[in-house]
Amino acid sequence: MLGWVLLFSVGVRGYSDQTFRAAVYEHAPLPPNRTIVVTRQEALDYMRKNLEVYKTATEEAHGQNVDIIVFPEDGITYNGHTRKSVRPYLEYIPDPKQEQWNPCEVPDRYSNTEVQYTLSCLAKNNSLWIVANMGDYQPCQADDTVCPADGHYQFNTDVVYDSNGTLIAKYHKINLFFEFMFDPSTSKEAVSFETPFGTFGVFTCFDILFRNPVVVLMKEKEVSNIVFPTAWMDTPPFFAAIQFHSAVAAGFGINFLAANMHNPQYRFQGSGIYSPDGAVAYYYNNSVKGQEEGGKLLVSELKILRNNALSHNSPMYSSKKYNGTQAMGDGVFHADTFGDNFNYILLTESSGKARVCHNELCCKATYTSRDNFTEMFALGAFDGLHTKEGTFYIQVCTILRCKTLEKSSCGQGSRVSNTYFTQLALSGTFKTPYTFPEILLHGENVFDLAPSTTWSYNAGSMEAKNGFEQPLLSFSLFSRDYDNDLRLTSSCGNPKLTIFTQCLCLLSLLFSVLS
Incomplete structure (x- = not known):
């Protein structure tokens, strides 16, 4: 069964003082041979197959008067390489802050830059901005005391070309996720760029969970739009791609252009314009x-935003602190939820109120279901350090469907539901304004999002006064407390990682190579 596609757009020609046209492309690359080191020509032959698809998508976007298009992470090179096997796919990318370069007009300035030439010409020939992801090869400077053993750096890199084909920005991914083939950004620089239709920030996939670059872009650079190449694996109940990315857009009050890789066999799917x-x-x-x-x-018209809404949402603060067992509510039980030990309380009546606490977070809910429950739903709370596949401090309030009728299944992320709610409200005593409203509904064997007219969010509180026309999977407030993060990096290969996480990294690499 094919997934659902929702697309709303208004026919306009290019950007105006109020709107611009945005596109994202979910790309389905075929995997190359990653078990051997290929020649540069063999790598180019593979990458050109993907770039031909990009060409078709870009020309189609041009025909719809698009101003900017975003392509996914690993869309040109694929993922799962080793450090050696990815080398022929990389290109030297100059620093656009140090020099101006239009690869389409000056293709011979640097050797082995065929991918950059193609992307630049696609932007120039179609008069639109292009954001794409590729690999950057940077030789070490003579005085570099931390140069990798092979004498150069390899970066997971986003490149941005303006509508004339000029390289405007490049961003080295800061927070790597099981990516042994790449080095984390050495500068740790959050990157933004200016367009006639607003200021954009750019970051990649796992970066979305960390202060740098996300909060740096929002607070220091005051961006109002994000371009987001990603290779995102769905991980319910809180990290399905369309669920989390739409929540970030709503929480920060920004336009968010998310282009994902398409490989459903391994849960890579879900792109959107939010x-x-x-x-x-x-x-x-x-x-x-x-x-x-x-x-x-996907093509849509978006309002031009001149600032984000971060300063307009002030969080609700708890007037009383709870120690994890005090004032939690009757019937509290625990269930593992993506590695975190949530406190839960069952929703037993078809309509009512519920409250549950964990550490300093208390969550309150009111709800009405259309019928008596035949499936298990619970209200959950978690306030603590998340340590599975990354280390970051979170606070979460959630109403979710348990996978089975066993309490222990409540954190396992159900993908099906037959329960309709006609009213829902959820609030929490969050510490920070970095709170993201998530709603995930069940379509025909796929995930769906709720229409924006059916719910509202403000400062740690979310409500759907009339419920939803589709069954509910989860209704959540996901908050990041960056100040409580441990001073650890989540990148594989870091000596501070636990043995368990290092094993996860190795297993992930083996899995991707065999796929």
């Missing part, structure tokens, strides 16, 4: 029938 009011367009196709069927171009 605004402060919710999803404008998104694509969720969980079919594993033929990779070539999975590519999808």
Whole structure:
């Protein structure tokens, strides 16, 4: 069964004083041979197949008067390489802050830059901005005391070309996720760029969970738009791609352009164009029938935003601190939820109020279901350091469907539901304003998002006065407390990682190579 596609757009030509046209492309690359080190020509032959797809998508976007298009992480090179096997796919990318370069007009300035030439010409020939992800090869300077053993750096890199084909920005991914083939950014620089239709920040996949670059871009550079190449694996109940990315847009009050890789066999799917009011367009196709069927171009009109809404949302603060067992509510039980030990309380009546606490966080809910419960739903709370596949401090309030009728299943992330709610409200005593409202509904064997007209969010509180026309999977407030993060990096290969996490990294690499 193909996933659902929601797309709303208004026919306009290019950007005006109020709007611009945005596109994201979910790309389904075929995996190259990653078990051997290929030649540069063999690597180019593979990458050109993906770039031909990019060409078709860009030309289609041009035909729809698009101003900026975003392509996914690993869309040109694929993932799962070793450090040696990825080398022929990399190109030297100059620093656009140090020199101006248009690869389409001056292709011979640097050797082995065929990918950059192609991307630049696609931007120039179609008169639109392009954001793409590729690998950057940077030789070490003579005085570099921490140079990698092979004498150069390899970076997971986003490149930005303006509508003339000029390289405007490049961003080295700061927070790597099981990426042995790459080095984390040495500068740790959050990157933004200016367009005629607003200021944009750029970051990649796992970066979305960390203060740098996210909060740096929001507070210091005051960006109002994010371009987000990603290779995102769905991980419910809180990290399905369309669920979390739309929540970040709403929580920060920004436009968020998320382009994901399409490989449903390994849970890579879900792209979207999101605004402060919710999803404008998104694509969720969980079919594993033929990779070539999975590519999808989304195009939408967005309002031009001149600032983000971070300063307008002040969090609710708890007037009383709780120690994890005090004043939690009757019937509290625990369930593992993506590695975190949540406190839960069952919703037993078809309508009512519920409250549960964990550490300093208390969550309150009111709800009404259309019928008596035949499935298990619970209200959950967690306030603590998340340590599975990354280390970061979170506070979460959630109403979710348990996977089975066993309490222990409540954190396992159900993918099906038959329960309709006609009213929902959820609030929490969050410490920070970095709170993201998540709603995940059940479509026909796929995830769906709620129309923006059906719910509202303000300062740690979310409400759906009339419920939803589809069954509910989860209704959550996910908050990041950056100040309580441990001073650890989540990148694989870091000596501070636990043995358990290092094993996870190795298993992940083996899995991706075999896939």
